[in-house]
Amino acid sequence: DIQMTQSPSSLSASVGDRVTITCRTSQTISNCLNWYQQKPGKAPKLLIFGASSLQSGVASRFSGSGSGTDFTFTINSLQPEDFATYYCQQTYSIPRTFGQGTKVEIK
Amino acid sequence: QVQLVESGGGGVQPGGSLRLSCAASGFTFSNYPMHWVRQAPGRGLEWVAVISYDGTNANYADSVKGRFTISRDNSKNTLFLQMNSLRAEDTAVYYCARDPSSSCGFFDLWGRGTLLTVSS
Numbered sequence: 382d383i384q385m386t387q388s389p390s391s392l393s394a395s396v397g398d399r400v401t402i403t404c405r406t407s408q409t410i411s412n413c414l415n416w417y418q419q420k421p422g423k424a425p426k427l428l429i430f431g432a433s434s435l436q437s438g439v440a441s442r443f444s445g446s447g448s449g450t451d452f453t454f455t456i457n458s459l460q461p462e463d464f465a466t467y468y469c470q471q472t473y474s475i476p477r478t479f480g481q482g483t484k485v486e487i488k
Numbered sequence: 489q490v491q492l493v494e495s496g497g498g499g500v501q502p503g504g505s506l507r508l509s510c511a512a513s514g515f516t517f518s519n520y521p522m523h524w525v526r527q528a529p530g531r532g533l534e535w536v537a538v539i540s541y542d543g544t545n546a547n548y549a550d551s552v553k554g555r556f557t558i559s560r561d562n563s564k565n566t567l568f569l570q571m572n573s574l575r576a577e578d579t580a581v582y583y584c585a586r587d588p589s590s591s592c593g594f595f596d597l598w599g600r601g602t603l604l605t606v607s608s
Contacts, residue, residue: 382550411592412592413591413592413593415594415595417533417595419533423600424583424598424599424600424601425525425533425583425595425598426598427594427595427596430589430592430594430596431591431592431594436596468532468533470533470535470594470595472589472592472593472594473592475538475547476535476547476549476550477523477535477538477593478535479532479533479534479535480532481532482532482533
């Protein structure tokens with residue numbers, strides 16, 4: 382199975398900050414890496430697919446990059462509605478593993 | 489309206505069985521592979537199972553292999569998860585999700601989830 386190492390597990394940031402989350406995989410996965418946002422009591426929401434493609438309807442302040450084993454997710458100018466937990470997911474192979482999550486909290 | 493709606497969750501004793509359903513609407517269900525993903529209370533997301541668009545192929549997480557069975561009825565636009573030999577560690581919210589990609593894959597549509605509690 383492909384192991385996912387997502388960091389940090391949590392962070393505190395202020396509105397307007399730039400936030401970066403990283404995800405490292407135990408083996409190369411090409412660009413088969415997705416990012417989701419989850420708010421308490423809600424289903425996850427797809428933000429980025431294929432490492433860097435923005436899902437339709439998602440704000441452009443969200444972006445992703447990377448290939449191979451190292452990936453980055455960025456929120457430019459954090460907004461109040463962005464405080465949530467973010468997960469990376471690899472879809473290169475079965476099982477479709479998720480990262481451990483990064484909780485973005487208000488500073 | 490494009491949506492997925494899970495049902496069938498509830499309380500069950502260890503060793504028991506339950507079947508979850510996921511009703512799809514607003515899109516051509518039979519075109520898409522479908523997944524189940526679960527989330528234990530206060531924990532992260534765990535992928536559970538996938539089924540091909542036509543139901544001929546399925547794969548499972550090691551944690552549920554041999555106990556859970558994913559299936560679908562394309563005539564009724566419904567996905568199922570039959571869960572047997574349930575354990576306390578299966579307690580979670582179970583989500584169904586659609587996978588529209590023909591290459592790497594991603595989950596672009598999720599249901600709201602249904603809660604399974606396994607306890608004596």
